[in-house]
Amino acid sequence: MEFLDKEPTVKAPAETFTGDAWFDVVHRGTGESRMRVNVVRFAPGARNAWHRHALGQTVHVTEGRGLIQARGGEVRPMRAGDTVYTPPGEWHWHGAAPEHFMTHLAMWEAPAGGGSETEWGALVTDEEYESRA
Template identity: 75%
Template sequence: MEVLRKRPTGRGPAEWFTGDVWFDVVHAGTEPSRMRVNIVRFAPCARTAWHRHAAGQTLHVTEGIGLVCSRGGEVVVMRPGDTVHTPPGEWHWHGAAPDHFMTHLAMWEGTGESGVPETEWGEHVTDEEYHTPPVAG
C-alpha cells in the first residue's frame, strides 16, 4: 500500500484554459497504471480550450453548473451528479456556466506508448462558441 500525500493546488495554464481554473492532482498513475484523476474548479465563464484525449475522458460534476460541448455538437448543461464521457479522439471543451462556479472530477488514461500524447490541446473556445445557448442537461 502507498499513501499519496496531497500535492499543492495548481493554477490552470493560460495555454489550456480561459478564465480562472484551479486543479488538484488526485492520481497520476505510474506504469503499469495509466489512470489520471484531477479535481478541477472553474470560476464563472472559465473553460478549457478545445482538446481531445487519446483514450477518452470522463467528467463527473461534483458541484455548481457547467457546460460541455463536442466539436459540431450542441452546448450541454452539466449539473452535480452528472457524468459525461467523451470517446477517444473526440474534440471537446468544458467549463463553468456564466453565472456559476463548477467543480468536476476529470478522469482519463495515459496512452502507455512512448511519444504518444494522452491529451492534445487545440485553440481556445471563442466567446461566440461559449455563449451558444445550451440545451437542457
C-alpha cells in the first residue's frame, strides 16, 4: 500500500472553463496504470469548454446539480449520484446548473504509448448553456 502525494487545488484555466471552477488531481497513473481521476468543483453557472477524450470519460456527480451535453444532443440535468459515460471521441461539456454548485469525479484513461488524452474546443457559449430544457 502506498499513500500518494496530494497536489494542491488548481483554479481551472479561463482558456478551457467559463466561470469559477477548481480541480484536485486524485490520481494520475504512471507506468502501466493510465487512469486519471480529478475532483472538479464548479460554482453556479460554471462549465468546461467543448472537449473530447481519446478513450472516453466517466463523470460521477458527488454533490449538487449540473448539466451535460454531447454535441448535437440536448442539455441533460445531472444530480448527486448520477454517473455519465461519454464514449471515445465524443465532443461534450459539463458544468454546474445556473443556481447550484456541482462537484464531480472526472475519470478517464491516457492512451497507451502517450498521445493526447483530451482535445479542447471552443468555450460553451451562454446561448448553448441556456438552451437547456
